[in-house]
Amino acid sequence: MYKDFAHFIRENRAALLEAWIAEMKEHVDPRTANVVTEAVYEGTSRDFIDLIVTRAAETAKEEGFYEKLDDFAEKIILLGWPIQFITKGIQTFGLLAYKAMRDEDILFGKEKRAEDDAFYRFEKWLSSLYNQIITAYADTWEKTVSQQKLALQELSAPLLPIFDNISVMPLIGTIDTERAQQIMENLLMGVVKNRSEVVLIDITGVPVVDTMVAHHIIQASEAVRLVGSKPMLVGIRPEIAQTIVNLGIDLDQVITTNTLKKGMERALALTNREITEKEG
Structure with a gap:
């Protein structure tokens, strides 16, 4: 035709x-x-x-x-x-x-x-x-x-083993309910797989921490503690600290620092190690 x-x-x-x-x-x-x-x-x-x-x-x-x-x-x-x-x-x-x-x-x-x-x-x-x-x-x-x-889900919340028994989860970008679930799953599986004693959750790259985001982060930290690892929340900026205080969130069970560097030093101390400069 x-x-x-x-x-x-x-x-x-x-x-x-x-x-x-x-x-x-x-x-x-x-x-x-x-x-x-x-x-x-x-x-x-x-x-x-x-x-x-x-x-x-x-x-x-x-x-x-x-x-x-x-x-x-x-x-x-x-x-x-x-x-x-x-x-x-x-x-x-x-x-x-x-x-x-x-x-x-x-x-x-x-x-x-x-x-x-x-x-x-x-x-x-x-x-x-x-x-x-x-x-x-x-x-x-x-x-x-x-x-x-x-692919993005796999990369959006990686748990990275930095030292023996110490892992870091760097979070970048906004956190919604679906991503929070992915964070929780990766955290729990990674802690068990890597036998992590200390887990640093780095929120330096999270632009906004509102009620929902703070709730998800605290839930993730609590889950880490329940499987036998010590959670540490690092990268807390002044405005985030103010938000957490205003929300009345209890962080008694979570160690907090304002930078990843300080968090790493604290994590090494908790595992009886420290970084020293080598002479000569």
């Missing part, structure tokens, strides 16, 4: 590609342009045209359209092409191809169909292509975000 479209696009792909690249340069996100070379941009644009040609063919399934579609979606997401750029790209290409085919009477063929019928056929083909590319983009984006989220 769309063989005429496929044939025309395949025969005129070079001209269509050149016109499409020139048109789309006005819509490229500056952040994308700064990290993507001209060669990569043109190569990806060729992949886009090739995808359209393959989709237009009657033997799209046999020619590996869906495999190419998945590869293309993954590539443009890694390059940082936003969904708005993709939708604009499809619309722009459709308009360029339609005008070119109309000028050469490709749309009407031997039957001399009416203009409305020709436009309907082309729109139907383009809409199908549009839906498939957007769906593939969305699916690949969701998978990418899911994988990144898992």
